[in-house]
Amino acid sequence: MPDRPFWADLHNHNSVGYAAGSLARSYEIARGSLLDVYCFTPHGPWHDMPSDDPKMVDFHRDGYRRVQDGWPDVQAAADQHYQPGQFVTFQGFEWHSSRFGDYHVIFAERGELFAGSSLDELQRFVRQHGSIMIPHHVGYRGGWRGANWPQLAPDVSPLVDVFSEHGCSMEAEFCMPMVLHSMGGTQKSQTVVEQLKRGLVAGLLASTDNHFGHPASYGEGLTGILADQLTRESVFDALRRRHTFAVTGDRIALDLRCGDAMMGDVLPSDAPRELRYRVDACGQIDSIRIIKNGRIALNAPPPGPRDDIAREDTFVVRLSFGWDAMTSEEVTDWKITVDLADGQIVDVLPCFAGGAGSVEKVNKVESVAPQRIVLSAYTSRLNSKPISEIVLRIAGDAATRISVDVDACYKGESCGCRLAATIGGLVERDEWAAVSKLFSAPKIRLGQLHGGSETRIDGAWTDPDPHDGDWYLLRVQQANGQAAWSSPIWFRA
Secondary structure, three states, rough: OOOOOOOOOOOOOOOOOOOOOOOHHHHHHHHHHHOOOOEEEEEEEEEEEEEHHHHHHHHHHHOOOOHHHHHHHHHHHHHOOOOOOOEEEEEEEEEOOOOOOOEEEEEEOOOOOOOOOOOOHHHHHHOOOOOOOEEOOOOHHHHHHOOOOOOOOOOOOOOEEEEOOOOOOOOOOOOOOOOOOOOOOHHHHHOOHHHHHHOOOOOEEEOOEEEOOOOOOOOOOOEEOOOOOOHHHHHHHHHHHOOEEEEOOOOOOOEEEEEEEEOOOEEEEOOEEEHHHHHEEOOOOEEEEEEOOOOOEEEEEOOOOOHHHHHOEEEEEEEEEOOOOOOOEEEEEEEEEEEEEEEEEEEEEEOOOOOOOOOOOOOOOEEEEOOOEEEEEOOOOOOOOHHHHEEEEEEOOOOOOEEEEEEEEEEEEEEEEEEEEEHHHHHHOOOOOOOOOOOOOOEEEEEEEEHHHHHHEEEEEOOOOOOOOOOEEEEEEOOOOOEEEEOOOEEEE
């Protein structure tokens, strides 16, 4: 097992269909966002479209014709970009139904489009192809493209999608609700927690469902996968085994185990119930909970701020850039170089926001070295968020110095700025700069520093009252609202 999860976006869209942005750009952003696993899922057929909305029907049919025409290119791109050990790609598509809900189908190898008119037909197709089908935005009301839970088939649907740009389907009440689309909000009985309480055995994942050709768009959902190797075979096996967890945006690494079993596994009901958990967060941890059968069984105290944080040897720091005038429609281009002195960059976790600001420009980490990273990006008030961010894990001490050089293009003019700080200085205050002297000009911030003891925690808990049929999952939330849920571990006779 690798020492970190593989990060995946398994559901997103571009102009091969009725979204925006090119297929080539989607792959460039996926690589530039440091994803390990990527599946482009164009909009597939919708057999029971509402007949009272002819404009929408024509819109979808036109989009599906583009998918049919472009499917050979979709297949070729997935094969061309697959690099075992570096970048895993899958082929897939999204199947729609007002009655049965939406599924994204992921193929283990090559696949084909399918236009069945019932869930039974789709399930047979998926079985025949050795693929999986993942229900999406399941929290909507049944009949309004929410999940048809009674007909879920665990053998072909080992996972459910609990978060995307639609919002949260995991819980009935959450700080990122389902408000962006026309299907209404969350129906409590449809949420994944309620279905787990009724006996659902399915792992959890999250994917952006981004419609601007921008996989890994920040705050729209990602999946952590615990696979042995970064190959199609190993990753697909991990998906089938439910060895996954879901995050809303920040790449919060989770691990939940019981003996030799991990999240997603089913154990005998008489197995020992000592659960071990590990969290590697991207900021201050606000809550760590073990959920048993839908209720809080353990509310572990999060690591609190330390007065001597500057004496630690590992840190998390966040570089944020964007903002601009509140009503601006400008797109700012950024070229950012981060240099480190007397320390080492251990990990780089991108938080790039995509959206309507541009469907042509690219956000990407261009290079990563122990003392330097270089990234190019664009920000806009028209994107899903007006800022993008990079989270850096750093090994160092109070004297470690971080320097940030910015070349930017704002309102068609070249500009830029520079800022620098030591780890010790960032304990006391964030560092800010602006790309021009205009009051409303885009800004950049280096800060939100936390020591490793504030962002990492290992713990264990033994259930004092075990019963047959129990299930447990780990739920973590940061102070900035970003959250993560592990797939459950079940105990059954």
